[in-house]
Amino acid sequence: MVSNTERAGWVLAFAAIVALAVPWFLWGVDRVVAGLPVWLWWHIGWMGLAALAFRLFTIRAWGLGVTVDGGDRR
Numbered sequence: 001m002v003s004n005t006e007r008a009g010w011v012l013a014f015a016a017i018v019a020l021a022v023p024w025f026l027w028g029v030d031r032v033v034a035g036l037p038v039w040l041w042w043h044i045g046w047m048g049l050a051a052l053a054f055r056l057f058t059i060r061a062w063g064l065g066v067t068v069d070g071g072d073r074r
Helices: 004-019 038-060
Strands: none
Touching: 004 038
16 A cells, blocks of 8 residues: 555656646757757657656556456446
């Protein structure tokens, strides 16, 4: 079972992932690195971080807000 502290940590982690998914602070920046705009590199890296966070969530705390009920469905 997951403690309340860990539950709060997951909520904050996913709130940060959602809040920073759109790099609003990079709007108007036209710098290019390795042929791609910087904002695109941010998005690629952020999606990798989100994937790692979700993977860790599935291993550690899958029951939080995601339930699998094998009960009767009629």
